[in-house]
Amino acid sequence: MNYDYLIIGNSTAAVGCIEGIRENDREGSICVVTDENYTVYGRPLISYLLWNKTTEKNMLNYRPSNFYKKNDVELILGVRAEKINPDKKTILLSDGQEIGYGKLLVATGSSPFVPPMKGLDTVEKKFSFMTLDDAKALAGAIDKDSRVLIVGAGLIGLKCAEGISDRVKSLTVVDLANRILPSILDEKGSGIVQKHIESHGVKFYLNDSVAEFKDGAATLSSGKKIEYDAVVIAVGVRANTSLVADAGGEVNRGIVTDLKCRTTLDDVYAAGDCAESLNSITGQKQVLALLPNAYMMGSAAGVNMSGGEKLYDDAIPMNSIGFWGLHVITAGDYEGEAYVKRDGSKYKKLVTSGGRLRGFILIGEIERAGIYTRLVREQTPLDEIDFEAIKERPQEMAFSRAVRKDDLGGAK
Amino acid sequence: MKRIYVNEEWCLGCHLCEYQCAFANSGINDMVKALKGKTIHPRIQVEGGNSISFAVNCRHCSDARCIKGCISGALSRDKDGVVVIDTEKCVGCFTCILSCPYGAIMPSSDHSVVQKCQLCMDNQMGEPACVKGCPNRAIVYEERI
Ligand SMILES: Cc1cc2nc3c(=O)[nH]c(=O)nc-3n(C[C@H](O)[C@H](O)[C@H](O)COP(=O)(O)OP(=O)(O)OC[C@H]3O[C@@H](n4cnc5c(N)ncnc54)[C@H](O)[C@@H]3O)c2cc1C
Ligand code: SF4
Ligand code: SF4
Numbered sequence: 001m002n003y004d005y006l007i008i009g010n011s012t013a014a015v016g017c018i019e020g021i022r023e024n025d026r027e028g029s030i031c032v033v034t035d036e037n038y039t040v041y042g043r044p045l046i047s048y049l050l051w052n053k054t055t056e057k058n059m060l061n062y063r064p065s066n067f068y069k070k071n072d073v074e075l076i077l078g079v080r081a082e083k084i085n086p087d088k089k090t091i092l093l094s095d096g097q098e099i100g101y102g103k104l105l106v107a108t109g110s111s112p113f114v115p116p117m118k119g120l121d122t123v124e125k126k127f128s129f130m131t132l133d134d135a136k137a138l139a140g141a142i143d144k145d146s147r148v149l150i151v152g153a154g155l156i157g158l159k160c161a162e163g164i165s166d167r168v169k170s171l172t173v174v175d176l177a178n179r180i181l182p183s184i185l186d187e188k189g190s191g192i193v194q195k196h197i198e199s200h201g202v203k204f205y206l207n208d209s210v211a212e213f214k215d216g217a218a219t220l221s222s223g224k225k226i227e228y229d230a231v232v233i234a235v236g237v238r239a240n241t242s243l244v245a246d247a248g249g250e251v252n253r254g255i256v257t258d259l260k261c262r263t264t265l266d267d268v269y270a271a272g273d274c275a276e277s278l279n280s281i282t283g284q285k286q287v288l289a290l291l292p293n294a295y296m297m298g299s300a301a302g303v304n305m306s307g308g309e310k311l312y313d314d315a316i317p318m319n320s321i322g323f324w325g326l327h328v329i330t331a332g333d334y335e336g337e338a339y340v341k342r343d344g345s346k347y348k349k350l351v352t353s354g355g356r357l358r359g360f361i362l363i364g365e366i367e368r369a370g371i372y373t374r375l376v377r378e379q380t381p382l383d384e385i386d387f388e389a390i391k392e393r394p395q396e397m398a399f400s401r402a403v404r405k406d407d408l409g410g411a412k
Numbered sequence: 413m414k415r416i417y418v419n420e421e422w423c424l425g426c427h428l429c430e431y432q433c434a435f436a437n438s439g440i441n442d443m444v445k446a447l448k449g450k451t452i453h454p455r456i457q458v459e460g461g462n463s464i465s466f467a468v469n470c471r472h473c474s475d476a477r478c479i480k481g482c483i484s485g486a487l488s489r490d491k492d493g494v495v496v497i498d499t500e501k502c503v504g505c506f507t508c509i510l511s512c513p514y515g516a517i518m519p520s521s522d523h524s525v526v527q528k529c530q531l532c533m534d535n536q537m538g539e540p541a542c543v544k545g546c547p548n549r550a551i552v553y554e555e556r557i
C-alpha cells in the first residue's frame with residue numbers, strides 16, 4: 001500500500017497532524033499505524049479513569065467516534081512500525097507489511113525509563129503508568145488491602161498515586177530528588193503541594209532510593225524497609241527516537257526538528273513527545289513533553305506536510321495539574337527576578353527578566369491563568385501593560401485600551 | 413459567525429450581564445428563585461471600577477487554544493462555530509484555563525469541571541441573555557469581519 005500521508009503513533013500529535021492536513025487537503029490518503037489496540041484517547045486520563053472521574057467510553061471519545069471516517073483515515077491498530085526506509089520511502093511493520101508514504105510523521109511519544117534496580121526482576125507485580133493497558137493491568141492487580149510503592153515523585157507517579165488512592169490500603173512514594181515535582185515547581189511550591197498530598201495519606205521518602213527489592217520489601221539507601229504488594233516505576237520517560245535514528249536521522253534527547261517540524265530525513269516529520277522543539281523563552285531545543293504542545297506541533301507538521309506553511313515557533317513549557325483538588329498551573333521558567341505572594345496553601349510566583357514575564361507558578365488560585373501564559377508566550381514588554389495590576393490578578397484591564405479593543409471587540 | 417463584542421465606552425459597570433448569565437444558565441424559570449441569596453457563577457465577568465469597566469467572556473476564537481490543549485477532548489467547535497464544553501468528558505484538569513489568553517474559561521461552581529460562555533445556545537434563551545439584558549448596549553451580538 002501507498003499513502004500520501006503516513007503517521008506512526010495514534011495519540012495527540014497524530015490527531016493534530018490529521019486535523020492540520022485536512023485544513024489544506026481533503027483528498028490525500030492518510031494512514032495511521034499504532035501498536036496500541038485503541039482508537040485515540042487522552043493519555044493523561046488514565047489516572048482519572050482509575051479515580052472514577054471518567055469512563056473508558058468517555059476517554060475513547062477524545063475525538064468523536066466518526067473521527068477516522070470523517071477524515072478519511074485508514075487506522076492500523078496493534079501493529080508496530082519497525083523500520084523506516086527513507087530511500088524507498090516506506091516503513092516496515094511488525095506484521096511484515098511494507099507501506100509507502102509521500103510524507104511521514106513520526107509521533108511515537110515516549111516510553112517509561114526503568115533504571116536498573118537490584119532485585120526488580122523478582123517483583124511480581126510491577127507496572128509502568130503510561131497507557132490505558134498499563135492502567136487496566138494496575139487496577140487488576142490491586143485491592144483495598146494493597147500496599148503500593150511508587151518510585152518517582154514526578155507528574156506521572158503522583159497522578160498515579162491520586163488515581164489509585166481510593167482503591168488501596170497504603171501509598172508510599174520514593175524519589176532520589178529532595179523534593180516533589182522539581183520539573184515544574186520551586187522549593188516552596190514543592191513543599192506546599194507535598195504537604196497537601198501527605199494530608200491525603202501518601203507517605204514520602206525523598207532524597208532516597210531503592211537499594212534492593214527482596215521478598216516483598218524494598219530496602220532504601222537510607223536503610224528504611226518498605227513492604228509492598230505492588231510497585232509502580234515512574235522515574236521518567238525517554239523519547240522514542242530509534243526509528244529515526246536507525247534510519248540515519250539526527251536525534252538528541254528527542255528527534256531533531258526544524259521550525260516546520262521536519263526531521264533531517266527528507267519528507268519525514270516528527271511531533272509530540274518524541275521530538276525536540278524550540279523553547280521560545282530560552283531559545284533552546286528541548287523535548288516539551290506536554291499534551292497541548294503535542295497537539296500544536298502535530299498540527300503545524302500536518303499543515304506543512306500538506307503544502308501549507310506554519311512555523312512551530314511559540315512553544316513554551318506549560319502545565320496544569322491538580323492533586324486532590326489543589327490545582328497547580330505553571331509556565332515558562334524561573335530564571336529571573338521573582339515576585340512572590342503566599343497565603344496558606346495559595347502561592348503565586350511571577351518571574352520577570354529583561355522587562356518581560358518569563359515564568360509563573362500558581363498554586364490554589366488559578367483563575368484566568370491564561371492571561372499570564374499569554375504574557376510569557378508573547379514576551380509582552382511589561383512597560384506596555386499595568387504590571388502592578390496584573391501582579392494582583394490576571395485581567396484584561398492591565399492591557400492598553402487599544403489591545404483591549406482588539407481582544408474584546410476585534411473579529412476573531 | 414455572530415459573536416459578543418464589547419463597547420467599553422458604553423459599559424456602566426452595573427454587572428447586570430453577570431446576573432442575566434447566571435439566571436439563563438440556572439435552569440430555573442423564576443429569576444428571584446434562581447438568584448436571590450445565592451453566590452452567582454456567571455460565565456461573563458465585568459472588570460474594572462468607576463472610570464472604566466467592561467465585560468469579558470469567551471471570544472469563540474477561530475484558532476482556539478483551549479480546544480487544542482484540552483486533554484480529554486471535552487472542548488470542541490460545533491457546526492455553527494460556537495466553542496462548546498462537554499462536561500461529561502471534562503476531568504477538571506484546568507489546562508484550558510492555562511491556555512485561554514483572555515481568561516474566559518473558568519471552574520464550575522464546585523470546581524469539578526470548567527464552564528464557559530456558549531452564547532446561550534445550550535440553554536432556553538436561544539440568544540445571549542447578557543446582551544439582551546444590557547441596558548446600554550455595551551455588549552452586542554453581531555457579525556464582524
Ligand atoms: C499518566 C500521565 C499523565 C499525564 N498528564 C499530563 C497532563 O496533565 N498534562 C499534559 O499536558 N500532559 C500530560 N501527560 C503527557 C501527555 O500525555 C503527552 O504529552 C502526550 O500524550 C503526547 O502525545 P504524543 O502524541 O506525542 O505521544 P503519546 O501520547 O506518547 O503516543 C505515542 C503513541 O505512539 C505509539 N508508538 C510508539 N512507537 C510506535 C511504533 N514504533 N509503532 C507504532 N506505534 C508506536 C505508542 O504506543 C503511543 O500510542 C501525561 C502523561 C502520562 C503518562
Ligand atoms: S475559552 Fe478562551 S481560548 Fe477558548 S475560544 Fe473562548 S476565548 Fe478562545
Ligand atoms: S478542564 Fe476539562 S475542558 Fe479544560 S482542558 Fe481539562 S478536560 Fe479539557
